[in-house]
Amino acid sequence: MSGAGEDRMSTNEWPLWEVFIRSKQGLDHRHVGSLHAVDSAQAVRMARDVYTRRMEGVSIWVVPSNSITASDPDDKAEMFDPAADKIYRHPTFYVLPKEVEHM
Numbered sequence: 433m434s435g436a437g438e439d440r441m442s443t444n445e446w447p448l449w450e451v452f453i454r455s456k457q458g459l460d461h462r463h464v465g466s467l468h469a470v471d472s473a474q475a476v477r478m479a480r481d482v483y484t485r486r487m488e489g490v491s492i493w494v495v496p497s498n499s500i501t502a503s504d505p506d507d508k509a510e511m512f513d514p515a516a517d518k519i520y521r522h523p524t525f526y527v528l529p530k531e532v533e534h535m
Contacts, residue, residue, distance in 0.1 A: 447496055449475040453483055454491040461493050469494075 446468040452461035464483045469475035475494040483489070503511050 452493040
């Protein structure tokens, strides 16, 4: 006879989730790690327990790893070098007025 714990999927079969935390000081969510969980609700609870032990977070995002599409690091030149010829993206060719401190 199998036990109740054996009826659930083993952790090897649980989906992998990527965890992003927004700190109290920051505006952006930052990738902090990965974990296996049965569903998104469990992933949020586990992420809270694992990645916010010192009350440093104000928001948690969990995303199924298989839903993320990323560029290939080997394609860096093809992906990012074309931006170098667009000087208007980085206005370094003029002086900012003194009134503008941070830009």
